[in-house]
Amino acid sequence: MTTLDACDLNDPVSRQAFDAIVVDDPRVTDLALLRSAPDDQTTPIFLNSQDTKDHPLADGGLPDDLATVLTKARARQDKNALLQDQSSEAVVLSWLWHLDTRMIAPVIDLSRPEIYRYPVLDMLGGEAANTWLVRACQRELTIPISVIDRTRNCATCASAHLNYVDRCPYCDALDIKREQAIHCFTCGFVGEQGVFRRAERLICPKCDTALKHIGTDYDRPIERMRCCGCGERFNDPRIKATCLECGTINAQADLQTHTFRSYGLGPAGEALLKGGAAPKIKYAPLAKPSDQSNSCGHSVG
Ligand SMILES: [Zn+2]
Numbered sequence: 001m002t003t004l005d006a007c008d009l010n011d012p013v014s015r016q017a018f019d020a021i022v023v024d025d026p027r028v029t030d031l032a033l034l035r036s037a038p039d040d041q042t043t044p045i046f047l048n049s050q051d052t053k054d055h056p057l058a059d060g061g062l063p064d065d066l067a068t069v070l071t072k073a074r075a076r077q078d079k080n081a082l083l084q085d086q087s088s089e090a091v092v093l094s095w096l097w098h099l100d101t102r103m104i105a106p107v108i109d110l111s112r113p114e115i116y117r118y119p120v121l122d123m124l125g126g127e128a129a130n131t132w133l134v135r136a137c138q139r140e141l142t143i144p145i146s147v148i149d150r151t152r153n154c155a156t157c158a159s160a161h162l163n164y165v166d167r168c169p170y171c172d173a174l175d176i177k178r179e180q181a182i183h184c185f186t187c188g189f190v191g192e193q194g195v196f197r198r199a200e201r202l203i204c205p206k207c208d209t210a211l212k213h214i215g216t217d218y219d220r221p222i223e224r225m226r227c228c229g230c231g232e233r234f235n236d237p238r239i240k241a242t243c244l245e246c247g248t249i250n251a252q253a254d255l256q257t258h259t260f261r262s263y264g265l266g267p268a269g270e271a272l273l274k275g276g277a278a279p280k281i282k283y284a285p286l287a288k289p290s291d292q293s294n295s296c297g298h299s300v301g
């Protein structure tokens with residue numbers, strides 16, 4: 001075992017191939033930089049601290065069966081037919097195969113319009129992650145494991161940074177309010193409860209009838225919202241999603257959906273790594289970003 005400080009990690013002279021790297025504190029060590037070093041693109045990186053065992057670029061805490069895990073990883077490294085291939089695809093597949101626990105998984109990143117990103121693909125892949133995932137899945141280099149989340153995206157710019165607001169269904173105004181309305185049985189007048197109040201009593205402002213008993217003299221209509229713009233009353237406001245990136249006000253039916261999944265190594269990917277027969281590659285034309293989807297489940301649109 002060799003102990004390095006943060007400076008050593010960037011120094012090619014002190015660097016050598018390790019079976020695994022144990023990082024004491026990922027807040028101090030730049031794991032992105034570490035992972036991007038050619039020697040460390042697939043090397044297991046374990047975290048030693050109790051409170052940060054799930055950094056997306058690391059492989060969790062130190063496993064109990066470390067020796068077994070590393071022996072298996074080394075054996076795979078030895079027979080990895082893609083080891084000398086520095087293409088981003090080969091590196092991603094090699095990274096996936098190196099440890100059984102690895103998956104290509106999305107993490108939340110609020111600085112991105114799409115909200116999620118795949119850190120490992122950011123680090124290793126040259127292509128846009130979504131495009132690569134769709135292609136890799138079509139070719140069975142990777143397979144979907146589970147659905148992590150689904151976002152709704154702006155129909156204009158595809159951003160998932162949306163603000164859902166309730167609006168008047170008649171004039172689209174934002175200025176709507178809940179009201180307690182009363183319906184006078186004598187004359188049929190409907191108005192807000194406030195206009196019926198006189199001292200402690202409820203008096204119809206139109207026909208002057210004293211409304212004493214609900215169900216006999218008056219009732220409360222179901223319409224509970226009123227628009228301060230057009231004055232219309234309604235039950236259900238219309239929910240629309242304002243895009244915080246481009247300002248488009250999207251009807252809910254117009255929003256695109258994007259399902260984020262985690263992915264593991266697929267049968268064709270494993271065959272490539274083992275140097276087996278090159279899998280039949282189905283080069284399907286790439287779908288447009290607005291309607292990307294395929295049978296293995298990654299979908300945009
Ligand atoms: Zn937008």
Ligand SMILES: [Zn+2]
Nearest residue numbers: 168171227230
């Ligand atoms: Zn209105």
Ligand SMILES: [Zn+2]
Nearest residue numbers: 184187204207
């Ligand atoms: Zn009345």
